[in-house]
Amino acid sequence: MTRNAAPATAAPTVIVVDDDADLREALAGLFRSVDLAAATYASAADFLAARRTDGPGCLVVDVRMPGLSGLDFQAQLADHGIHLPIILMTGHGDIPMSVRAMKAGAVDFLAKPFRDQDMLDAVSAALARDVERRTRDTGLQALRTAYETLTGREREVMAQVTAGLMNKQIAGNLNLSEITIKIHRGNVMKKMAARSLADLVRMAEALGINQT
Amino acid sequence: MTRNAAPATAAPTVIVVDDDADLREALAGLFRSVDLAAATYASAADFLAARRTDGPGCLVVDVRMPGLSGLDFQAQLADHGIHLPIILMTGHGDIPMSVRAMKAGAVDFLAKPFRDQDMLDAVSAALARDVERRTRDTGLQALRTAYETLTGREREVMAQVTAGLMNKQIAGNLNLSEITIKIHRGNVMKKMAARSLADLVRMAEALGINQT
DNA sequence: ACCGCCCTTAAACCTCCGTATGGTTTCGGG
DNA sequence: CCCGAAACCATACGGAGGTTTAAGGGCGGT
Numbered sequence: 001m002t003r004n005a006a007p008a009t010a011a012p013t014v015i016v017v018d019d020d021a022d023l024r025e026a027l028a029g030l031f032r033s034v035d036l037a038a039a040t041y042a043s044a045a046d047f048l049a050a051r052r053t054d055g056p057g058c059l060v061v062d063v064r065m066p067g068l069s070g071l072d073f074q075a076q077l078a079d080h081g082i083h084l085p086i087i088l089m090t091g092h093g094d095i096p097m098s099v100r101a102m103k104a105g106a107v108d109f110l111a112k113p114f115r116d117q118d119m120l121d122a123v124s125a126a127l128a129r130d131v132e133r134r135t136r137d138t139g140l141q142a143l144r145t146a147y148e149t150l151t152g153r154e155r156e157v158m159a160q161v162t163a164g165l166m167n168k169q170i171a172g173n174l175n176l177s178e179i180t181i182k183i184h185r186g187n188v189m190k191k192m193a194a195r196s197l198a199d200l201v202r203m204a205e206a207l208g209i210n211q212t
Numbered sequence: 213m214t215r216n217a218a219p220a221t222a223a224p225t226v227i228v229v230d231d232d233a234d235l236r237e238a239l240a241g242l243f244r245s246v247d248l249a250a251a252t253y254a255s256a257a258d259f260l261a262a263r264r265t266d267g268p269g270c271l272v273v274d275v276r277m278p279g280l281s282g283l284d285f286q287a288q289l290a291d292h293g294i295h296l297p298i299i300l301m302t303g304h305g306d307i308p309m310s311v312r313a314m315k316a317g318a319v320d321f322l323a324k325p326f327r328d329q330d331m332l333d334a335v336s337a338a339l340a341r342d343v344e345r346r347t348r349d350t351g352l353q354a355l356r357t358a359y360e361t362l363t364g365r366e367r368e369v370m371a372q373v374t375a376g377l378m379n380k381q382i383a384g385n386l387n388l389s390e391i392t393i394k395i396h397r398g399n400v401m402k403k404m405a406a407r408s409l410a411d412l413v414r415m416a417e418a419l420g421i422n423q424t
Numbered sequence: 425a426c427c428g429c430c431c432t433t434a435a436a437c438c439t440c441c442g443t444a445t446g447g448t449t450t451c452g453g454g
Numbered sequence: 455c456c457c458g459a460a461a462c463c464a465t466a467c468g469g470a471g472g473t474t475t476a477a478g479g480g481c482g483g484t
Contacts, residue, residue: 205414392432
């Protein structure tokens with residue numbers, strides 16, 4: 001907690017992936033000029049190989065690269081558990097390509113040459129999107145962690161409680177006595193750190209719990 | 213209820229807006245060939261003027277038109293309370309234009325000439341999006357209608373109930389007796405047709421009710 | 425002036441929730 | 455073999471939720 005404090009608000013890194021070394025350095029310089037940390041890779045494979053940390057940031061990727069193209073790269077990121085917002089750029093792109101990229105969730109798609117400001121705006125939007133996703137994600141992660149400490153029965157009870165059933169109904173459904181449900185229910189509230197039933201219902205919503 | 217039955221599942225209409233009469237008719241023919249109703253307008257203004265019904269469907273609009281351009285049209289639709297998914301097409305578009313359109317929520321952006329199948333795929337996606345929005349919307353609309361029948365006090369009570377406060381706490385906050393809260397609370401449950409507190413919490417979530 | 429709606433409260437009563445306290449069984453691991 | 459975790463159940467009590475009945479004040483519209 002003393003070191004590596006506040007991971008959510010850590011300085012974001014703009015990751016440039018382009019096979020053109022000159023452009024890489026130019027972009028890195030641009031980002032550093034506005035106090036943004038920048039990292040550069042010559043190919044998608046390089047990035048995937050080097051990837052260790054997963055701090056906040058975004059990707060700036062050329063679509064036309066030897067090996068994995070930017071579009072394929074974009075498609076494969078999710079498989080690697082990487083959800084960084086991506087900005088694509090191209091020197092020889094066309095409309096279908098840009099539309100495909102945007103449909104796939106790219107933050108922006110810039111045709112070269114572009115103005116520095118356009119790139120900075122795109123990066124700004126991408127970083128904002130990443131922050132938003134991370135905050136939403138860490139909250140959900142805490143919930144999931146708590147949910148995993150529940151036993152099987154407790155999960156069943158939680159599902160039916162948050163569905164609005166009364167203890168006696170749940171008891172009937174599970175062929176148990178009402179008092180047993182109360183016990184499980186109390187355990188659920190404690191383990192999930194829910195202050196009220198309303199709280200628990202919202203947690204169930206966030207976790208996507210739909211009773212059978 | 214006897215006439216105009218099942219508005220949510222009514223046949224969708226593809227609305228073509230283009231100043232080129234030949235293309236309009238060609239597209240209308242294409243859509244009708246796959247059993248889709250089609251309507252055509254020569255300009256954005258024509259469409260906005262003629263707009264009476266608001267059944268399900270989508271828009272297919274040329275970006276380059278005399279008067280209101282497709283992109284501006286897209287931006288103005290929300291002001292008119294029209295939320296139809298929009299597909300843009302262009303003969304002389306560029307990448308920034310397509311990116312701007314996609315960022316603004318266009319379903320697709322097709323460069324002419326395009327294959328019929330591409331257009332049909334885009335329309336199919338757009339109609340699916342419209343259906344999804346409508347079902348989500350009608351559910352919410354029913355909730356809002358119910359919520360509007362609540363009196364001021366009932367809304368205050370609902371907000372605090374769904375925030376997880378106990379009756380006595382709410383009574384303290386509002387400087388009322390606990391029994392009064394119970395009455396309001398019961399009224400809220402009846403008016404909102406909530407079967408359980410869990411139900412009510414979910415309704416409050418959907419309505420975006422955040423207590424002060 | 426009267427009616428209807430909203431807001432308020434009280435008393436009484438019942439159900440439901442929550443939490444002990446105490447005890448059971450089963451099952452897997454040290 | 456004993457221990458802990460998980461699951462089960464009973465009795466009992468206090469607190470919270472929910473409804474009914476009864477009743478009064480304020481306010482706007484007919």
